[in-house]
Amino acid sequence: LSDRPLTGTKILITAGPTREAIDPVRYLSNHSSGKMGYALASAAKRLGAEVTIVSGPVALSTPAGCQCIAVQSALDMRKAVMSEVAKADIFIGCAAVADYRPAQQVEQKIKKSRDEMQLTLIKNPDILSEVAALPNRPFVVGFAAETQDLEHYARDKLSRKRLDMIAANDVSKQNIGFNSEQNALSVFWPSGETKLPECDKHSLALQLLDVIAEQYKEKQDA
Numbered sequence: 001l002s003d004r005p006l007t008g009t010k011i012l013i014t015a016g017p018t019r020e021a022i023d024p025v026r027y028l029s030n031h032s033s034g035k036m037g038y039a040l041a042s043a044a045k046r047l048g049a050e051v052t053i054v055s056g057p058v059a060l061s062t063p064a065g066c067q068c069i070a071v072q073s074a075l076d077m078r079k080a081v082m083s084e085v086a087k088a089d090i091f092i093g094c095a096a097v098a099d100y101r102p103a104q105q106v107e108q109k110i111k112k113s114r115d116e117m118q119l120t121l122i123k124n125p126d127i128l129s130e131v132a133a134l135p136n137r138p139f140v141v142g143f144a145a146e147t148q149d150l151e152h153y154a155r156d157k158l159s160r161k162r163l164d165m166i167a168a169n170d171v172s173k174q175n176i177g178f179n180s181e182q183n184a185l186s187v188f189w190p191s192g193e194t195k196l197p198e199c200d201k202h203s204l205a206l207q208l209l210d211v212i213a214e215q216y217k218e219k220q221d222a
């Protein structure tokens with residue numbers, strides 16, 4: 001087997017959190033560090049791929065040789081992904097896209113006056129599902145963070161979002177996953193699964209890319 005199994009392959013990866021503006025100075029977001037997505041980008045590059053990251057705001061530098069498109073909100077991320085995806089052979093949705101955004105984006109800073117204030121939120125588009133629904137879709141890989149019944153929820157997401165593969169991590173464990181250096185993944189695809197035991201995100205990314213490369217080739221040859 002080649003040590004650069006992704007040579008000639010174009011990979012598009014979403015990474016990091018999104019920021020959903022409330023007003024010009026405030027936003028809603030989450031604790032995603034982008035580390036897993038950036039580790040995947042760097043691993044994919046090492047395995048020979050041409051890599052583009054669409055990244056929410058993170059404190060990481062772009063891995064050498066990768067292209068990075070910086071975005072803020074889920075709507076920005078969707079726009080960037082949709083303009084890049086036609087070129088991609090493989091799409092990996094690793095971003096922690098905010099599920100909801102403020103219904104109204106006000107132009108001026110909200111003043112504190114009343115003792116209570118209400119914020120109405122509306123659902124953001126599911127970028128991963130939208131990519132999977134494209135007529136000429138790439139090989140689509142999603143992520144799932146679950147706190148219970150990992151396999152059940154991951155397989156449900158795999159079929160509901162019509163993915164080719166899903167990598168699931170158990171976020172009930174304190175030391176791994178979200179915003180940490182370590183992670184462990186259970187990977188599911190329609191006809192199989194594999195477990196990648198706990199290790200640092202860089203080794204894990206290389207192992208996951210190997211699994212992706214194998215299933216991607218298999219699907220192409222089918």
Ligand code: C5P
Pocket residue numbers: 014074093094095096097098099124125126127128129141142143144145157
């Ligand atoms: O449904 P859930 O949010 O658990 O799915 C997680 C997967 O879907 C991740 O791969 C994430 O990047 C992707 N996702 C997305 N757009 C959203 C929400 C999730 O691409 N709005």
